[in-house]
Amino acid sequence: MNRVLLLALLLLFAGFKAGAQNIRQLLDSARANKQKDFGKVISFATQAYNEAKQSKQTKLEGEGAFLRGLGNYLSGKYDESLRWYFQSENIYSSIKDTSGLAELYSDMTIFYLRTKKFKEANEVSQKAVRFADVIHAKKLLPTAVNNRGLMFLDMENADSAATYFKRSYTLYKADNDKVGMSYALDYLASALSLKNQYEPALKALGEAKDLRAGVGDKIGEVLAVTNIGEIYLKQNKLKEATGNFLETLQEAKSLKYNELELYAYEILGQTYAARGMFKDAYEYQKQHLEFKNKVMDAKHSKDIEELQTKYETNKKEQENKLLTARSREQEAELSRNRIGIYALLATIIIAGLVLYLLYNRYRTRQQAKFNAAMLEEQRLRAQGIMDAEENERQRLARELHDGVGQLLCTARRHVEISQDNYNITDDNALQMIDDSIVEVRNLSHSMMPPYLLNKDLRQGIEEFICRINSKKQLEIHTEWVNTENLDLDKTTMLMLYRSMQEIIGNIFKHAKASSIHIELINHDTELTLMIIDDGVGFDKEKLMRTSKGLGLKSIESRIAYVGGHLDIDTQPGKGVTYVIEVPLQQIEAVA
Structure with a gap:
């Protein structure tokens, strides 16, 4: 299966x-x-x-x-x-898809230019340039810039057009796209010509001609020659224009470029007429008309040939249809038999797949139920262990406070009475008893801080800091954000407090730090406890593989139990940042 x-x-x-x-x-x-x-x-x-x-x-x-x-x-x-x-x-x-949009908007620019909708052309050309620029598209960006230049050229805004054609030329050049460079120069020449800057226009067209010759673009080369001739014509340099148009005619004949040859005859007739050479003008106008008729006749002949070909093709198609119909009738019976066999095989395969999927779905559901039951059992077991641990802490705290603490207080009183009765002065004995009482009280508070019994995490942390840093070994800075009305359930508060105890204790023992920053932030939906030291740091991955990482694993377990997670950012020699985050919506569920 x-x-x-x-x-x-x-x-x-x-x-x-x-x-x-x-x-x-x-x-x-x-x-x-x-x-x-x-x-x-x-x-x-x-x-x-x-x-x-x-x-x-x-x-x-x-x-x-x-x-x-x-x-x-x-x-x-x-x-x-x-x-x-x-x-x-x-x-x-x-x-x-930014790349697709850049190409689309670039082509839509040409569409709107053709339909003379300059406002829409301006909008899409801006988008084309912006999108192509964002993705650094070497092929799309120069084309988009060039098309925006064409828009300005059509609007007869020669200055803006020239600016964009120069930029597109630079982009094409950076990509070593000689064809693109030649087109940009052609358009730049048109913009310069519109501004009556004929010499720079001729220079641009000369470079475009050389570029097209270099890539073997014969048609592009002869078009550049033609454009140069038109510039000469605008300058009234009729002799130079004539030379270019004669070269256009010769190349158009060689390339069998009928439209350009037709144009060459016409423009030569006009140029010779402007020069007062009416005989030559007449000859070229005559050739223009004769060639135009020849092109039209050839087109008509081609159309007739195409119609004849379509007729013959249609006739053969009809004959083929008759033969195909007979063949199909013979194949139909065989096809029906094959379809029946295929349908049966497909039904068997689909039925097998359906059965397999149903069985797999049933097995997946059962596995999910089993996994859920195991997770619930693990959760209950963990909760039982943690509850037992906290209960034992509370019992020991009460024993220390109510039992050992009271005995020490009584012993101190007896020593004082004895000293008074026998006139004995022994301050060392009293100091030792006082130190023992303080130590017992600190140990009792460490195991079960009184502020936690009143559900005040902030005061519990502050009280712990005062006790552990009583001799001001480190500078400890605290910051409380939006914690005034923080209402936590007992379990979450204990897990956060015990984790904080473990982290601060580790810093005092191992970090060699000079300062600690503690920050508690209530984000309404999430509670963040951040502890930062400037100590020696450690290799987290290496530590977690050894028995020394049991403390961190214990913290992770506590935080995970209340639906949160612990992040540690550290490197050897660069201190440690501990970030504990607990989702507040989880707190009610834990309670």
Whole structure:
């Protein structure tokens, strides 16, 4: 039965792991199609979202919702895009996924810029930068900063735009991201151009061109050349602009970049016209129209080919459906037989698992009852021992006070009478008897302080300090917080007092301390007793492994009995801090 359960758990774990891998593959496929097929982005992201939601993998579910929003945005479905962006935001926020939120808000910035909603763009871009900065995301932060710069550029706030593009350039450079650096320089050039700072703009575009050439980005390189030409055009440097646009045309042809080639023909026609070279202007405008028609014809031909392909594909699909239907009819009978067998096996396995779980639950309950009974027995035994110990202390205290103490007082009186009758002066004898009386009284009070009988822990501690430090060997400082109306039951008060006695006694015997700080704090729901010395300290772990640690174990047992715990912070040569905490709601239960 254990093997069956183990096998079922292994299958469940393997299925969960495989499911997570499958969802990750779908999300990666969605991201891979961002520049190619927006429909596939939506399709893959939808599958990933549904599977993640079903398997309760919340982080992947949030990423699936984000990519659905991105796919719809790229497809121009803005309302649907915004709906999924908000869904992703809710999911990421529920699990406090700062990284996911940073990426989401960065993309939402571009969305709001496209729809000219600058107020919303400002809000989400601020969040994107803040979240990415908090988690030190080297990839997300420069992109978020760059997108915020684009917002200012769209708002024609050139100064702020330039500031953010310079920062994004610095961040990309720190990560050695040359592609990112080139884009930041492109945008920076646009901001500088808006401010009529053409020379710095040309310098930025020149560096962007060199960076793209260095990484083999031919399209990026030719776009930089085009942008430089446009700057020259703004400066009315028509000859230099012409040279750049001719280079754009040549590279666009080489790269078969139809849109850029079309633009090159058009801008060259305009540039030559501005130079008064109308024949050349006419030729390039003519080529622009001819190439535009050619592109349109090619597009139409491609559309017709796609329709023909769809028709042929649809025809084959219909034929395949007929063959598949016949095959399915033949397989249906076999499938029903297999399903019956599988259902029977599944029923047997499930029944076995249910029986095992029921038996295991019964055994667990019985074990819990047994453990509870054992704990109760241990508690009662401990209570009996502690009660017996305290009763014996009280009996011995009474015997010392009422018996030995009274005998010593009587003996002293007899000695005084004898000295008076015989004119004998022996102060040493009287002093010895007085010392014995004091010692007996101190011992009696130590075993059962009178203040504890009146349920006053604070006065009991103060009385103990006065007795043990009667010769002022140490400086002892006390602090009482909210203890005026502290009402403790007898057991809790005794356990705290005995623990304090043990700790202070150990400090006097072993710590070599010069001062002790005692603090009793009533937190309403918890009582804290803190004792700090500046002595030699000790190795707690080492001490607890030896017989010398019995005193500390005894203290821990007393405090645990009333529902509290003891913490000790110490190192050799650095003193000791003892912290005893007892929950006050436990006190009534102990009483």
